Amino acid sequence: MNEFDAATVSRRSHDIIIYGPDAFDAMRKAGQAAADCLDKLNDIIRPGVTTAEIDAFVFNYGEERGYLAATLLYRGYRYSCCTSINHVVCHGQPNDKPLKEGDIVNVDVTFVVDGWYGDSNRMYFVGEVSRKAQRLVEVTYECLMRGIAAVKPGATLGDIGAAIQEYAEGERCSVVRDFCGHGVGRSFHEAPSVLHYGRRGEGTPLQPGMIFTIEPMINLGRPHVKVLADGWTAVTRDRSLTAQFEHTLGVTEDGCEVFTFSPAGLYHPPFSTEG
Numbered sequence: 001m002n003e004f005d006a007a008t009v010s011r012r013s014h015d016i017i018i019y020g021p022d023a024f025d026a027m028r029k030a031g032q033a034a035a036d037c038l039d040k041l042n043d044i045i046r047p048g049v050t051t052a053e054i055d056a057f058v059f060n061y062g063e064e065r066g067y068l069a070a071t072l073l074y075r076g077y078r079y080s081c082c083t084s085i086n087h088v089v090c091h092g093q094p095n096d097k098p099l100k101e102g103d104i105v106n107v108d109v110t111f112v113v114d115g116w117y118g119d120s121n122r123m124y125f126v127g128e129v130s131r132k133a134q135r136l137v138e139v140t141y142e143c144l145m146r147g148i149a150a151v152k153p154g155a156t157l158g159d160i161g162a163a164i165q166e167y168a169e170g171e172r173c174s175v176v177r178d179f180c181g182h183g184v185g186r187s188f189h190e191a192p193s194v195l196h197y198g199r200r201g202e203g204t205p206l207q208p209g210m211i212f213t214i215e216p217m218i219n220l221g222r223p224h225v226k227v228l229a230d231g232w233t234a235v236t237r238d239r240s241l242t243a244q245f246e247h248t249l250g251v252t253e254d255g256c257e258v259f260t261f262s263p264a265g266l267y268h269p270p271f272s273t274e275g
Contacts, residue, residue, distance in 0.1 A: 049099050102130060121215065161199075214247060
């Protein structure tokens, strides 16, 4: 879940926390909690299921294991996850409307495990989806992985954004600019803000011990979004399809470690263990 926008980058950059090995151990546990929950949702999401049922599953998954759903009551948000369907960019609120054949849905889960926040989201196909929806999801997943590949000490936040933007726009898609990734650890949202567009060599240099999310939101149409009257749900202004994937990772001495990779080997739909 993302509560930062692009305007926060300059004023928060000096607050970046550099974490040590114990934090990485804790984040592995928190990250795998979110990832395992997302794995199990693969057997639940289908036509006719409501997003309220998905939310109940996430709540119960955490409660049974002693994990807190970080979004529940966060700044007034009333649900244990975010469920964003078709043209909903992020922060979609669960409800009793059944999912339909052909929908694409993002589920964003964050658990607090022993005081540490594991944050991840993933796209799901609801039955058979259109080729354009499938292609958008594939492009979005590749954007995430290219952003992750850019992470190493001495690189910059701009390198991450540029890797994502260059690929997305090369595939005739657009990058949402209103929301971004964020630092995470002992708090849900920390510095730095991680833009999903930018210029190589610009922005904050990456250092070992930084922990943050990368979570590009990619649209088939134009990049512009608006937030609905509920104060949470962000949608594409042109009602074009949108997709998102998110991982939490830590910068290491020679690259990065992703804490939220699927323990079952499920990466992007249609899910398989072949990657």
